[in-house]
Amino acid sequence: MARTHEWMFYEVMWRSWADRARVPYPVPWWAQAAFRRWSDDFDAGTYESKEAAFSSNALYRYWHMVGVKDHRQESLIGQAGEIEPVYDKYCLAFFLYDPASGTVSVPQLTRCGTVGQRVQAPHLPVIETAFRAVDGLGFTQRTFAVPVGARQRDLTVTRLRVTGPGGPAREGWLCAAVLPAGPTGFQRHDRRDAGATDRRLTFLRYLPDEARVETNSGWGPLFDTPPEHYGVYGNPDFSSDPAAYLARSPFHDLAVGGKLNAALQAQDQVAGLCSAAFGWPFRLADGAVFEVDVRLPVDLYSGSADLAEIRATPATELEEDHGRFWAAKLLGQGVQPALPDPVAHLADLFRQARGQLLVLSDHGEIHPGPTVYDSFWIRDSSVEATACSLVGDAALAEHQLGTHYPLRFNRGTGRIGPCAEYGFYGGPHERDDHEWDSNGQALWAIGRFDRTAGRAAAFGAKLYTPYVIDGARWLRDNRDGYGLLHSGWSAEHLGERDKPHYWDDLWGIAGLYEAARLSERLGTPQTRELWGAFDDLRQATAASIRWVLDEQRRRGEWETYIPTGPADVGRRDSTMIGAAAYFHPLRLHMGSKLGDDIDRAARWTLDTMYARFVTGGFRHEAAWNAYGPYLTLQLAHAYLLAGNAARMDALLGWTVAASQPRVDDRAVALGAWNEQHAFPVASGFAEVPGRHWYMGDIPHGWAAAEYLLLLRDILFFEADEDRDPHLYIAPGVRPHWVPDGETVAVDSAPTLFGAPFGYRLAHDAAARRVSVDITGAPEQVRYVYPCRFGTVRAVSADGRQVPVAGDDVHLPAGTRRFEVDYA
Incomplete structure (x- = not known):
């Protein structure tokens, strides 16, 4: 049964959207998407009612994000510029009002005007929203997040500029609205998380002396310029009629009566749907502009001293400081891939993904999302x-692995399901859901970072006892009767x-491999024990x-594939995507660690998945009923490592497009991925499933990391670090990426050999020649260049001819320059 506030919210949204001919109401994009192809079907296993699912925004979780590096709370930006500080109980939106005609123009509704959105620059987490009303008036809104004051607390700033169409002077109001529902929904309430934060807006007050809004018991937005008009709305007579909410709203008062109610305070103890609006009159003539700055305190603030601290720095100075910080971080530090014009957007997205991981880091913990994750x-x-360590954000990786992993290492003597507690890596998620992959992942990440940091850092030595050795022993001792996890x-x-x-099990194997290799590097006495495990x-x-x-062949299966597990013989569905980990990120195919026959079966599993479950991207209908962006990236990466760059390129192309979907000419996302990409959004609503689907968070940190790792490995990747160390140069660079005279370059990029690598590749199409200059390299590491431009005819290295043996060009360690002629 729906709760009162969920039912009321559903009715208010539905009636506002359905009665579009009358008073415009800022129904958020996700609600409009749900109403567009409404279905009473919902995930009854998660939600108690369709209204609860709707209020939680279960189906269309798309938005943009701003935040401060390494701080806890982000702010999310909707498709019409709405701002929702994640843990605060309100949303801030803007609109225009023409008092002469009584026209209310809200950016949420396409009939009111057009909306454009963009990230101001790939290295700048600034969301710019441009709204142009039907009458020609419009505003541009820039939103960013900065630290302020001596304690460097978070503040989100949004700056608005109103412009006219030219011609005669124009008058109107720029308006701000404080609303209970934002880009993520109204209230996240499901069966598994019954104690979720209550986002109802039951109390709202405006303090004109401080030009500040109070939302429930917290601080809402602060206006640098006090508004001339204001009104606060609630439910004073405790009405249970949704129509009362529609009639008692700032949008109704402006459209019908031409003014706001001038109330300073309101409450709604029925549905928690309080709202407020604020207006700044303007007159535009001779190219003039009108500007308003608003500050949203998204950290803990209280008292007059904090209020003064928030206002102390002019908004222009905050914006300039913000730009300088991110330019220094994402343009001046870390890996800077240089790509030709046809694929320059890949480098732009690379910087955005780096920024997203830095924003999603909470004091050194990278969280996979800003809300439910x-x-x-x-x-x-x-x-x-691992992605951060390989793209130049090593300090974050070291803090996460060196500080936060030990905090998740269990030291108790009890049991977690069938397994011992001591030695298990995991907090509530891993413990409650029996996520047995975590120990392998922890050991793998620690070992890989120890390689990247180099011997001098001694990172692995600092964690070896007890975190590596006892974590490995947990994997040895906590398995079933068949020897599996x-x-x-x-x-x-x-x-x-x-x-x-x-x-x-694949993660366990990779983790134990890294633990044994770390033991070898340190010379500890447990090396044989670890290799035995x-x-x-x-x-x-x-x-x-x-x-x-064998059992699948006995049953007559003509395709070869490794299903999700031994209890799923003959299960030919998309859960087999787990087998992609054999290649990426675990690289178990290098040296055929499970045997040549398993290696072949894993390669054929990739082809089975591609044939059955790829329609542009990887369709995961078995579990999610949606596309999987990070799963598509994993599959693309697996194909890169397996040597099929063409399929890698096709999957990459789909994934890049999926990071910037548009519906009805509106930007649904701006260079970010959800955990799931909904079929309706991916198809422009040409495909709407007949059953509910699953939606996670956006931006998804795992997806951002997968993109960073894939683009980095497209440029180069390491192989056989322990026996025959070598680097693959430009293994995923496709011929159409590099037109005549163009170059690909990367400089001083971290490697698993503990020393940086860089090169510059140039293409001379007329001469059919590729030239590569090595600008920095680890010692005693040879190179392989898989030529993708054509059949290799001749190779020279540092002026000497090199024998040609196929299209994989092998070059000795120490090579500084080589040239490849192709047919």
């Missing part, structure tokens, strides 16, 4: 930290939690996979 997972963070949920895209998943899990996993493959 705003907490710490070992699984996500292992990939995120127990049944559990682990990554939710794998299927049911009451079954075992090879994903866990590695071999035991490796052999058990390989034996189980062989049994599954």
